[in-house]
Amino acid sequence: MRLNVNPTRMELLALKDRLSLARRGHKLLKDKLEGLLKNFLDLSNQFIRRREEFDYKFSEIIKRYYTLTASYTPEELELILSGGDFKINLSQKELSIMNVRFPVFLSEFQGTPYSYPFTFLNSDFDLLYYDVRESLLELIELSSIQQELFLIALEISKVRRRVNALEYIMIPNLEETVKYIADKLEELERENIARLLKVKDIISGKG
Numbered sequence: 001m002r003l004n005v006n007p008t009r010m011e012l013l014a015l016k017d018r019l020s021l022a023r024r025g026h027k028l029l030k031d032k033l034e035g036l037l038k039n040f041l042d043l044s045n046q047f048i049r050r051r052e053e054f055d056y057k058f059s060e061i062i063k064r065y066y067t068l069t070a071s072y073t074p075e076e077l078e079l080i081l082s083g084g085d086f087k088i089n090l091s092q093k094e095l096s097i098m099n100v101r102f103p104v105f106l107s108e109f110q111g112t113p114y115s116y117p118f119t120f121l122n123s124d125f126d127l128l129y130y131d132v133r134e135s136l137l138e139l140i141e142l143s144s145i146q147q148e149l150f151l152i153a154l155e156i157s158k159v160r161r162r163v164n165a166l167e168y169i170m171i172p173n174l175e176e177t178v179k180y181i182a183d184k185l186e187e188l189e190r191e192n193i194a195r196l197l198k199v200k201d202i203i204s205g206k207g
Contacts, residue, residue, distance in 0.1 A: 003177040007184040015181065019174040026166040033159045035098055040152045047145045054138050061131050068124055080125070085111035088136065100155045102148040107140050109133065 005011050069077055087110050092103040 001173050001176070002180050003173055005177060005181070007181040009185060012178065012181045012185065015174055015178050019171065019178060022166055022171050022174060026163065026171060029159055029163045029166065032098060033156065033163055036100070036152060036156045036159060039097065040149065040156060043145060043149055043152070047142065047149060050138070050145070051142060054135070054142060057131075057138075058135055061128065061135060064124075064128055064131075068128060087111055090140070098155075100148075100152055102151045103144070105140050105144045105147075107137060 003015075005015070069080075072080070089108040089110060091106045091108075093106060094101055095104055096102075
C-alpha cells in the first residue's frame with residue numbers, strides 16, 4: 001500500500017533513506033532470528049535428552065525406595081525419613097544470550113538428611129539419599145534450561161513478527177511509494193521539458 005506523502009524530491013530522498021534502513025534492519029533481524037532458532041533447537045535437544053535421562057534415573061530411585069522400605073513398619077519409616085536438618089537454598093543469577101535475558105538457578109545444600117543412627121540401616125539408604133540429592137540438582141538445572149527455552153521462544157515470536165512486518169508491510173509500502181514518487185517526478189520533468197520546448201518554439205516563431 002502506497003504511503004500518503006507529497007511527491008517531492010526531498011520526500012523521495014527521505015523515503016529512500018527509510019527504505020535502506022528498513023532493509024538493513026530486516027537483514028539484522030533475520031540473522032538474529034536464525035541464531036535464536038538454532039540456539040533454541042540445540043537447547044531443546046539437550047533438554048529432551050537430559051529430561052529422558054532424569055526420568056529414567058528418578059524412576060529407578062523410586063523403585064529402590066520401595067524395595068528398601070518394604071520390610072519396615074510405618075513407625076520405622078517415619079523415624080528414618082523425619083528429623084533431618086537438610087535444606088536447599090535457592091538463588092538465581094541473570095545471563096544474556098543474543099539480548100535474551102534469562103535466570104540461572106543456583107542451589108546450596110545445608111545440613112544432613114540423615115536423621116537415623118548409622119547402625120539402624122544398611123548403606124543402601126545412604127546411597128539412596130545421595131542419589132535423591134543429585135536428582136534434585138539435576139531437576140534444578142533442568143528448570144533453568146526450561147525457563148531459558150521459554151524466554152527464547154518468546155523472543156523468537158517477537159522477532160518473527162518484526163521480520164514479517166518489515167518484509168510484508170513496511171518494505172513493500174516504501175518500495176511502492178518510492179517508485180510512485182520517482183515516476184511522478186519523471187512525469188513532471190517530461191512535462192516541464194515539453195513546456196520549455198513549446199516556449200522555445202513560440203519564441204523562435206516570433207523571431
